[in-house]
Amino acid sequence: DAGVIQSPRHEVTEMGQEVTLRCKPISGHNSLFWYRQTMMRGLELLIYFNNNVPIDDSGMPEDRFSAKMPNASFSTLKIQPSEPRDSAVYFCASSYTAGKLFFGSGTQLSVL
């Protein structure tokens, strides 16, 4: 298995632009998680899905952030408009029925 696949690996954008991060979970997994990591705040859970349905989005910072999971093999995290304080590494992870999490390699986002 290829593991959790995230794209792009790096994203540099200007303040005010829309950013879309993508994630392909491991086939057969039914839970998907989006995390954000910064030096100041560590690893933060933003949102998670179970069977493609958002279960808990209490970690989403504000309305500029949105996440979708249109099917079991794809999820997106969108930031619109982006701000410099959104600069971070964004990780996607998947699991099967509350089992261990498998993380992707992350997307390094820089908002100038």
Place this chain on the structure above:
Amino acid sequence: DAKTTQPNSMESNEEEPVHLPCNHSTISGTDYIHWYRQLPSQGPEYVIHGLTSNVNNRMASLAIAEDRKSSTLILHRATLRDAAVYYCIPNSGNTGKLIFGQGTTLQVKP
């Protein structure tokens, strides 16, 4: 979610055992204790988990105190590749979501 306390950093010599402690005094009776680690520039990876009994796998051992208020991750022979941030995470297991603390940064010296 139960609060955890881990040392900010630890050092070890290569080929020696490492004991990484974690206090989780507010853990509930149904919370599993999970350990993940994050190598530099990578996403976290699963290490081990347990409920009450000590657990062993190919990566590490997990020793859980009888009152379950603390646990220790044991790396039997540290290698340079084990240098990482180690996270201890109590979790009920119902949802699968994990809340990461600050973890312990382990340095391994040759």
